[in-house]
Amino acid sequence: xxxxxxxILALVVLVLDFASKRWVESxxxxxxxxxxxxxxxxxxxxxxxxxxSFLSDASGWQRWFFSGIAASASILIVYLxxxxxxxxxxxxxxxxxxxxxxxxxxxxxxxxxxxxxxxxHISGYHWPAFNVADSAIFIGAMLLIVESFRHKEK
Numbered sequence: 001x002x003x004x005x006x007x008i009l010a011l012v013v014l015v016l017d018f019a020s021k022r023w024v025e026s027x028x029x030x031x032x033x034x035x036x037x038x039x040x041x042x043x044x045x046x047x048x049x050x051x052x053s054f055l056s057d058a059s060g061w062q063r064w065f066f067s068g069i070a071a072s073a074s075i076l077i078v079y080l081x082x083x084x085x086x087x088x089x090x091x092x093x094x095x096x097x098x099x100x101x102x103x104x105x106x107x108x109x110x111x112x113x114x115x116x117x118x119x120x121h122i123s124g125y126h127w128p129a130f131n132v133a134d135s136a137i138f139i140g141a142m143l144l145i146v147e148s149f150r151h152k153e154k
Contacts (some may be wrong), residue, residue, distance in 0.1 A: 001091035006081045009092065013099025017132040018106065021115040033119065041119040045129045048113040062109055070105040074098055089147045096140030103133030 028034060028044040035041050049062055077098045084090050107114045116129035 001081075001088045001095075003078075003082055003085060006085075006091045006095040006098075007078075009095035010099035010102065013133070013136045014102050014106070015097060017100065017103030017136070020132050021103075021107065023115070024117040025115060028117065039120060039122055041121065042117055043119045043129050045116045046111075046113040047116050047129075052133070063112055067105055067108045068103045074105070076100055077101070087147075089143060089150070093120060093140045093143035093147060096136040096143070100133035100135070100137035100140065102137070103131070 024042065024044055026077055030044050030046070033041045033043050049066075077094050079099075081091055081094055104114045113130065114133075116131050116134070118131060118135070119129045120127045
């Protein structure tokens, strides 16, 4: 996959993440739950930490720590995209991770926290709220796992 195609995919994820977060922020007030289905709500939450609110209650240093990790990972991903351009699934996976990492990095740098709004639940138990960037990172990671198994079979 050519580098520019990989970067366009990452940019699409970044734009979708940015637009969805700004739409939710303009539509939903913090803490509000808007039921969409029996198992899904729109909510507006802010996460100063990482996945599952890890370190969200720290004193603020985590903002720059997680930003540094995301920036470093993004640079490494672009390097890997250039190096492995012939491996289409690998590059698509990394592009999804890159777009998601940049989406959450943008929030951390500009807002000091990540905007989350997708709330899935069952029988009163809620999965931690997440966003489009998190979804892209998850899908990209799952595709990387699939790719690792495919690669071993060759």
